[in-house]
Amino acid sequence: MNISTPLNEAAVRKLKVGDAVEITGVVFTGRDAVHKYLAKGGELPAGVSLTGGIIYHCGPVVIKDDAGNWKVTAAGPTTSIREEPYQGDIIKKFGVRAVIGKGGMADRTLAACREAGAVYLHAIGGAAQVLAEHITKVRNVYFLEKFGSPEAIWELDVVNFPAVVTMDANGNSLHTEVFERSQAELAKRL
Amino acid sequence: MNTWQDSIVELIRRTSAEIPDDVQRAILAALEREKKGTIAASAMKIIEHNIALAKQKSQPICQDTGSVLFYVDCPAGFDQIAFTEAARAAVKAATQKGYLRQNSVDSLTGKNDGTNLGPGAPTLHFHQHKDAGVTVRLMLKGGGCENVGAQYSLPDEGIKADRDLAGCRKAILDAVLQAQGKGCGPGVLGVCIGGDRATGYEFSKTQLLRRLDDRNPVQELDKLEQDILNTANELGIGPMGFGGKTTLLGVKITTANRVPASYFVSISYMCWAYRRQGARFDATGKILDWLY
Known part of the structure; x- marks a missing residue:
């Protein structure tokens, strides 16, 4: 199904674990440095609003083309669990409706998704070229000097960006299900 | 120069741009195995498309x-x-x-x-x-796959692993369970039994230089490699941890001598983007x- 930014709470709450989605609109990249900074009280840079917005755990490869425009040449998700200490608070504080990443997140983020009405969207890790094809434009970049290119906030236009809902706003997590099932299967084989 | x-x-x-042939063959086989219409199959399809696109565009x-x-x-x-x-x-x-x-x-x-x-x-x-x-x-x-690497010091009471091949098996499979999809599976394990902490990890990484379709010349290790591969693929972790049939594409194991006091099992995980x-x-x- 297609979802577009800005996301509203009612639409997000209808999403269920296992739903394949295609995202169109604006996403902001943010990873380790940005999450730590925001969780410790840092302000969003002027011009950035995450209300109804999407944070993408991604450190893209971005180059300047001959005309001096930024171009994203590779942009898959990075492992999300590193942001677990910060993500829940950031979702609630800034009104984030969706987080895109890989590998899933844990209880605090799941609780924040339920409380605030947000979802975790799993993109295919490593699929940097396929996903870069769905990024049509670099709108802006923030904190480039402060955090370096992979850790900066890149504001990106995306069209039909593919992902799967693996943590929904109803307290369900595919990651918990798969872990528990695989743990039980392993126990039979030891 | x-x-x-x-x-x-x-x-x-x-x-950076081209996946080696041996790995690509393993990925295609995994795509065939996944049940059509599942999110695991669609993940493998995106992976396959990504490999082709990266090569064509000469991009990472x-x-x-x-x-x-x-x-x-x-x-x-x-x-x-x-x-x-x-x-x-x-x-x-x-x-x-x-x-x-x-x-x-x-x-x-x-x-x-x-x-x-x-x-x-x-x-x-x-x-x-x-x-x-x-x-x-x-x-x-x-970094994603490097972060799910693990080193066990046997005996390990938490996973009931003794200082023998059965204990090594428990340690390696526990690493697979803990990694779930976080290392961008389906992945490949490089393992070293023995060594010190540094050489253990170093040898585990050099195992990843082996071709996926080779076989270990040491019979006990070959048996362990096949056993870990088959068992891991029965756990249902699947591509990206979405659930599915392919959790690992390969397992490569070597040994290094150890001092009597140490018994390390060092595991390096390589993502599908090998x-x-x-x-x-x-x-x-x-x-x-x-x-x-």
């Missing part, structure tokens, strides 16, 4: 172009200092061309100067051999042929 530099840039480009398969690890086999008298300089210049040039992301951070200051050069970046392992030629292998190992390539070079640095 200009020829060397140019050749190493080409080695980096090819490693994955944006995390990883730790840059060179393994150089060279004759006695080979100028390792000059090679190191050429490799560093090549890494810097490959970064400017976008084959490598600006991926190297000063651990003290947090600064990323955009060159991919610094202490341990890149890492070069030199090994002398009797042959007159030079062989260079390159691995680009991303960036590993190598070439044989002539004395001037010209590429003769590719290894994988």
Whole structure:
């Protein structure tokens, strides 16, 4: 199904674990440095609003083309669990409706998704070229000097960006299900 | 060393943009195995498409172009200092061309100067051999899969693992369970039983230089490799941890002697975006042929 930014709470709450989605609109990249900074009280840079917005755990490869425009040449998700200490608070504080990443997140983020009405969207890790094809434009970049290119906030236009809902706003997590099932299967084989 | 530099840039480009044939075959087989219409199958389809697109565009398969690890086999008298300089210049040039992301951070200051050069970046392992030629292998190992690597010290009461092959099996399978999809599965395990903490991990990584379709010449290890592979694929973790039939594409295990007091099992996980390539070079640095 297609979802577009800005996301509203009612639409997000209808999403269920296992739903394949295609995202169109604006996403902001943010990873380790940005999450730590925001969780410790840092302000969003002027011009950035995450209300109804999407944070993408991604450190893209971005180059300047001959005309001096930024171009994203590779942009898959990075492992999300590193942001677990910060993500829940950031979702609630800034009104984030969706987080895109890989590998899933844990209880605090799941609780924040339920409380605030947000979802975790799993993109295919490593699929940097396929996903870069769905990024049509670099709108802006923030904190480039402060955090370096992979850790900066890149504001990106995306069209039909593919992902799967693996943590929904109803307290369900595919990651918990798969872990528990695989743990039980392993126990039979030891 | 200009020829060397140019050749190493080409080695980096090819490693970053083109998956080796042995890995691609394993990925295609995994795609066939997954049940049509599942999110696991659609993940494998995106992976397959990504591999083709990266090659066609000569762009990184994955944006995390990883730790840059060179393994150089060279004759006695080979100028390792000059090679190191050429490799560093090549890494810097490959970064400017976008084959490598600006991926190297000063651990003290947090600064990323955009060159991919610094202490341990890149890492070069030199090994002398009797042959007159030079062989260079390159691995680009991303952080997601590196982070799910694990080292167990046996006995390990938590997983009831003793100091024997059955204990090693428990440790390796526990690492698979803990990794779930976080290392971008389906992945490949490189394992070393024994060694000290550093050599254990080092040997586990060099196992990832083996071709996926080779077999371990040591019978007990070959048996353990097949057993881990089959068992892991019965756990239902699947591509990206979405659930599914393919959790691992391969398992490669070696041993190193240990001191009586230590018994480490070191596990390195390589993601499906298996960036590993190598070439044989002539004395001037010209590429003769590719290894994988």
